[in-house]
Amino acid sequence: MINTPAVLQNTVQQKKMTIAIIGNPNTGKSTLFNQLSGGHAHIGNFPGVTVEKKVGSVTWEGRQIDLVDLPGTYSLAPRSIDEMLAVDVLLGRQKSVPRPDAIICIADASNLERNLYLFSQILDLSIPVVLVLNMCDLARSRGVIIDAQALSQKLNIPVICTEAHHGKGLKELKAAILKIEAGAAHPPLALFPNAFYSERNLLREKLQTPQEQAAPDFLVDRLLLDVGGYVESYFEHHAKNGLMDHLHEARSRLKAAGFAVPAMEARLRYGWSRELLQDVVQHPPDHRVTASDKIDRWLTHRIFGFLFFFLLMFFVFQSVFTWAGPAMDLIEAGQGLVDAAVESVIPPGPLRSLLVDGVSAGVGGVLIFLPQIVILYFFIAVLEDSGYMARAAFIMDRLMRSLGLSGKSFIPLMSSFACAVPGIMATRVIENRHERLTTILVAPLMSCSARWPVYTLFIAAFIPNIAYLSIANSPVVTLQGMVLFAMSSIGALIAIPVAWFLKRVCFKGDVAPFVMELPGYKWPSPRNVIFRVYNRAKSFVVKAGTLIFMTSILIWAAGYFPGDHSEQFQVQNRIETVDVSLETLEGQIAAAEEDTAAALKELQTQKDVLTQEQSELNEKQNLLSSQLVENSFLGKAGHWIAPVVKPLGWDWKIGVGVIASFPAREVIISTLGTIYSLGGDISEDDEGLIGSVRAATWPDGSKVFNIPVAISIMVFFALCAQCAATLMVIRRETNSWFWPVVSFTYMTTLAYVGAFISYQVGMLFI
Amino acid sequence: MTLNQIVKGQVARITQINGEDAISIRLMEMGLIDGEQIQLLGKAPLGDPLEFAVRGYRLSLRLNEAKCVEVEIV
DSSP, X not given: OTTHHHHHHHHHHSOOEEEEEEEOTTSSHHHHXXXXXXXXXXXXXXXXXXXXXXXXXXXXTTXXXXXXXXXXXXXXXXXXXXXXXXXXXXXXXXTTSOOOSEEEEEEEGGGHHHHHHHHHHHHTTOSOEEEEEXXXXXXXXXXXXXXXXXXXXXXXXXXXXXXXGGTBTHHHHHHHHHHOOTTOOOOOOOOSOHHHHHHHHHHHHHHOOSSSXXXXXXXXXXXXXXXXXXXXXXXXXXXXTTHHHHHHHHHHHHHHTTOOTTHHHHHHHHHHHHHHHTTTEEOOOTXXXXXXXXXXXXXXXXXXXXXXXXXXXXXXXXXXXXXHHHHHHHHHHHHHHHHHHHHHHSOSSHHHHIIIIIIIHHHHHHHTTHHXXXXXXXXXHHHHHHTHHHHHHHHHHHHHHTTTOOGGGHHHHHHTTTOHXXXXXXXXXXXXXXXXXXXXXHGGGSOOGGGHHHHXXXXXXXXXXXXXXXXXXXXXXXXHHHHHHHHHHHHHHHHHHHHHHIIIIITTTOOOOOOEEOOOOOOOOHHHHHHHHHHHHXXXXXXXXXXXXXHHHHHHHHHHSSSOOHHHHHHHHHHHHHHHHHHHHHHHHHHSOTTOHHHHHHHHHHHHHHHHHHHHHHHHHHHHHHHHHHHSHHHHHHHHHHHHHGGGTOOHHHHHHHHHTSSOTTHHHHHHHHHTTSOSOOOTTOHHHHHHHHHOBOTTSOBSOOHHHHHHHHHHHHHOOOXXXXXXXXXXXXXXXXXXXXXHHHHHHHHHHHHHHHHHHHHXXX | OBGGGSOTTOEEEEEEEXXXXXXXXXXXXXXXXXXXXXXXXXXXXXXXXXXXXXXXXXXXXXXXXHTTEEEEEO
């Protein structure tokens, strides 16, 4: 207790420190961040951009520190609003983060010369820096030997060797950070000729307005250096007239003096980096073939490369299906147990309906995605960590480019065939904003597993089972199979023109370069893989899960209100009493002795009476449910959209099914079950449902469903965006409501037009 | 000649990066500067993109990006 005031004083004096972590891609930056933050990071988005904001709050030796993870980048010359974010954070212009007190610049030890390019730009910011040489063990094994101490002396900056994936060097790094004193920044590196700096000062005067603070030197440097960069376009919109003319004149004067931008920057910085490293780093001789190169010759080989790639993709895909299935069944079973527990405690009524049909269904609807996300992300993390992810993009680039995308879009799109949610989450590997948005927008068109129940139901009910080719009496090519195949591929086929349109029309003029590093192969670090899978899953449940849950509650309420449910509850009560009595009776019958035949007969009669009542009650219950749905807001909406869906060949019941399936496509099965008075717990291959669907009629007695209607419904579900989880993940990943609205609108339009054409054309043949 | 014309295994010296667009700036940021040596290590299965060794690391470039790089054979 005696030293409490001193401790207090100490914490008061030392304000919270903000430390930014930045580095090239593939330097192990996220591993280092996870290790330093202990895996506890607040994940969110920076306002206005699609960049993820990761802040880890830690306390080191009583000092509170916020670690801010910035996206991996090769340079601080921003070309888009997303790349500008790192510059804004470092300059203290990003309002949601205080200006960093220090920067940790992480570099790949085996590839220092290129990594120091970014570092040299960071030195110009006049913020204290610690240089981390990560993967020192890997560098040593590749024959790169670094004298970190000599480097630190030359730079007059702390240089720490780490092996982040097994936690080596972190203690030294923490000590170096804690030693940084406030305001102890070194002067800018200032590599450029005087002519450049005088042009910069002239330009700054032009920029300055009385109201505004002077633009930081770094930003004016970027304006002058980055031809066609983001800073230039920013000032073009925000500065007064004449600035651009002045800028172009300044650049031509520099060119005339022999310092043409942008080439000057690269030449001077790389010159500095090479000179700095000259007697500090020992390299293996140039053009030496490494083990990684030998692996690459096989894995990017014209035949084996493709073969390996497709086998691997097949394995990943198959694993998602095989392993996620049982886990999803478990989640459903768990949900069933919870429902049963709730039903045993709470009598039939609004509260029970809310808990079972709203809350439990909503939570289940979120958790059901976890197995696929976890398994897919496990593979993605392993592929990225091992270095193969870059090769996958390398191999697929040529093919994907014909669709206007790049190789980096392949894995997210392939994943979307299992489920668009993890697929969209996987688009993080795409740095280019427009390419990433294009991939996000077309990903939900891929035929995911949630569409299968819809296809199965309507194919089983309406498509004749005709075999066109049989081998050894087992059908190989059937009409049903062909329709299923057509439905599964229609989305992907439509995605081609959509992607083309988005890239050529909406995001015109933005060519994403494929200039990227192919990192050396290495064994993935299990700890890193687990961290990443955990973070992805957590971020999905917390950020998207809440919204998905709320959508489910809303749809539940729309289907529940405003009807009077009292009769339904009475019937439900009676059903449950009858169920219990029946169970007791059965127990008694089983226990009854053979010789008391009379008593047994009496029990049997009681049972028959109750069974009769039970089936009558169930029928009544189903009828009531279907009437209640018809009179609910949902049912009214169904009637209201009936004229809109009439040209698709649908009646209002299908309309209700489509609206109710907004949280998830497969919900249409149970909604149709309720509406056709079969009860809600129904599966796609239920004979009763297939029968009711076949038998459904219009008021005039003609059949609702025929082959064109079935096809029209399937086409609609192949192309529509009836999946709240997908839309919420798009909202989460793009950090805006605009893109989910765009997705929903364009996909619903496509679905409507597709269904319209299939029905109208189909009717011509009937 | 340009970088897309060299054959597998060949080492070339960069003489110039053409253009001032996003791609040529990115190429320079990645260390492709006149005087630097660059080697073609291999190609993707469909012949594009290409894998190069430069400054001790491995770099992937598309054919049209490699076209921006003027080289001479060493």
